[in-house]
Amino acid sequence: MSRLLLIVAIAVIGAGAYYFATKPEPTPTEQLQSAAEQASDAVGDAVTAAQDAASDAADAVTEQASEAASSLTDQASEAASSVSEQVNDAASEAGDQIAALTSQGQELFNSWVQDGMLTAQNFDYDAIVDSVQNSTLTQDIKTQALNILDEIKASPELVVAKIQELRTLLTQ
Numbered sequence: 001m002s003r004l005l006l007i008v009a010i011a012v013i014g015a016g017a018y019y020f021a022t023k024p025e026p027t028p029t030e031q032l033q034s035a036a037e038q039a040s041d042a043v044g045d046a047v048t049a050a051q052d053a054a055s056d057a058a059d060a061v062t063e064q065a066s067e068a069a070s071s072l073t074d075q076a077s078e079a080a081s082s083v084s085e086q087v088n089d090a091a092s093e094a095g096d097q098i099a100a101l102t103s104q105g106q107e108l109f110n111s112w113v114q115d116g117m118l119t120a121q122n123f124d125y126d127a128i129v130d131s132v133q134n135s136t137l138t139q140d141i142k143t144q145a146l147n148i149l150d151e152i153k154a155s156p157e158l159v160v161a162k163i164q165e166l167r168t169l170l171t172q
Helices: 002-022 028-114 125-133 139-154 156-171
Strands: none
Touching: 028 125, 028 156, 125 139, 139 156
16 A cells, blocks of 8 residues: 555656646746736735725724823813812802901991990091001901091091991991
């Protein structure tokens, strides 16, 4: 059996050698055609590969842009929410401070009237000025109040109008 295999192998090798030996050389036209086909196949493969690469790159860029936009949107939303909370807190604090200042101004004015330091008949300039300067009113309100008090001192006949002006300033 091994002889039979050896004979078949020699016959196949001989037939292959005969086929390649008797096969004619390709003509230059056939060689050009074959080269053109190979080049066309190579160009087609290259175009396909480039299209695939461009498609993959476009998909990746689109995905990254989408993720970036989503991230920016989330960050902007968080920032807006934070700013909104800060504005609300600041407005609340400002409202509380204004209410406290108004309350203090009202209390200060009421104490002058109750103690008889500021009436149409009595005006204790030094005590009222001292209480304004020692108060926690804003400097602007203190300055305006002291100006009104100076006007009352300079023109006592205007005391009623100036008391109303002082009340408006301290209770606004």
